[in-house]
Amino acid sequence: MSTHVLTDCWTMTRRELAHWARRPVQVLVGLVFPVMLLLMFGYLVGGGRGIEGDYVDYLVPGMLALTMAFGLESTMLNVTQDLNKGVVDRFRSLPMANGAVLVGRSAADMLQSALGLLVLVAVAAALGWRAHGSPAAFLGALGLLLLFRFAMLWIGIHLALVAGKPELVQTVQILVWPVGFLSNAFALPDSMPGWLGTVVEWNPMSRTATAVRDLLGGPGGEPGHVWAAVLWPLGLLAVFFPLAVRRFARLSR
Template sequence: MTPAVTLAGRSLRISRRQPDVLITALMLPVMLMLIFVYFFGGAIDTGTAYVTYVVPGAMLLCAGFGAASTAVSVSQDMKDGVIDRLRSLDVGGVPILAGHVTASVARNLLSTALVLAVALAIGFRPQAGPLGFLAAAGLLFAYITAISWLAAALGLLADSPEAAGGFTFLMMFLPYPSSAFVPIDTMPGWLHGFADHQPLTPVIESLRALLLDRPAGDAPWVALAWCAGITAVAVALSAALFTRRTR
C-alpha cells in the first residue's frame, strides 16, 4: 500500500472521529440549498424552477466547505508535529499532501451526493443521458481536486488551524458573485466583469448545461482549463511551502 493511500485512510479515520465537523460539512450546504429554494426561490426569476437553477451552485458551495476542512487538517498536522514525524520515517511531502487531498475528494464526493439526493427529493429533475452525467461527474471531480490542492496549500501557508480556516473563506465566498444563485445580469453592472470571468462561473454553467442536457458551448473547456491551472499552481505552491516549512 502506498504512503498516499495509507495517509488518505488516516485522514478519513480522523474525519470519522470528528462527527461534529463531518456533519457540518455534510449538512450546511444542504441547509443553504433549502434556504435558497424555499426562502428566496419564489422571489428570483431564473426562467425555470429555482431548484433546477440552484443545484450546480449548491454542489460547488458544498465542495468549498469540504475543502476548508482540508486546510485546517493540514495546518493541524503541522502544528502537532505529525508531519515532522512522518518526515522522520522518510515519507515525502507529496504523499503526505496527496493523502489529505484524496481524503478531501472522498468526503466532498459524499457530501455532493447528499446534496444531489436532497435536490432530487425536492424537485430537481436532470435531463442528462449517461454521457452527460459522466461528463458532469468528471468536471465536478476536476473542480474538487483543484480546490482540495488549493486548500492544502493554504493549510501550509497558515500559521495556525484557525488562520487556515480564515484563508479558505474566499473559496466559500466565490459561488455568491457568480451565476450560482442568481443570473449575472441581475447583479450591479460593475460586478458583471468579475462574475462572468471568475473560475466558478464556467464550472457552474457547464454543470447546469450538462445535467439539463442543454448546449454548453465552450464553457466546459474553459472550466477544465481553470481546474487544470488551479491544480498546477496549487501543487507547485504546496511543494514549495512544504519544503520551506519542513527545513
C-alpha cells in the same frame, strides 16, 4: 509514480479516513450544511430574477458547484494542526515519500466531497429536481465538479501551509466566500450591475456551474463552457499544486 510512493499515499489516506470515525459530527455537519443552503435558497429566498423555467433546476447545479468551493477549512485545519503538533516531523523521520501527507489529506477530502455530492443530489431528487441530460452527461458534470474541488483543495492546502497556525485558518478561509457568492450560483449575471456581472462571469466557479447546467439540461446552461470549466481548474492546479509541494518541502529544511 513508484509502488512505494503509492503505498505511502494510501497509508496517509487511511490515516485521514480513520479520523472520520473519531469526528463523526464534523463529517455530518459537512454533509448537512450544503443541504441547508439548498433548502434555504430554494424555498425561503428562492426566485431567481430573469431565470426562465423552474428555479430549482437552475439552483441545484449552482449549489453543487458551491459545495465544491466550501468546506476547505477542515482540510486546512488538519494540515496546520499536524504541522504544529509535530506530526509531520515524525512522518519525516520515516522512510516515506515526500508529499505523501498532503496527497493523503487531499484524497480523503475528495472522498468526502464525492459523498457530499451524492447526498446533495439525492436530496435535490427527493425535492423534485431531475437531471435532463444523458447518463454520460451526468457523469461528466460530476467529473467537472470534482475537478473544481480538487483545484480549490490545493489552493486551500497552500494557504494553510502559508498560514502555518490553526488560528489563522479562519481568516484565510474568508477568502473563499467571495468565490462562492460572487458567482452565478443563485442568479444570472445579466440581472446584476454591469461590472458585477462581468466579475461573476469570469469567476471559475461560475464557469463550472454554467457547464454543469448545460450538461444537465437546466436553465442557465450555455454550450461551450465545458472547456472553460476544465481549463480553469487545470490552470489553478498548475499554479497552486507545485507551490504547495514546494512550500511543504521547505518546511523540512
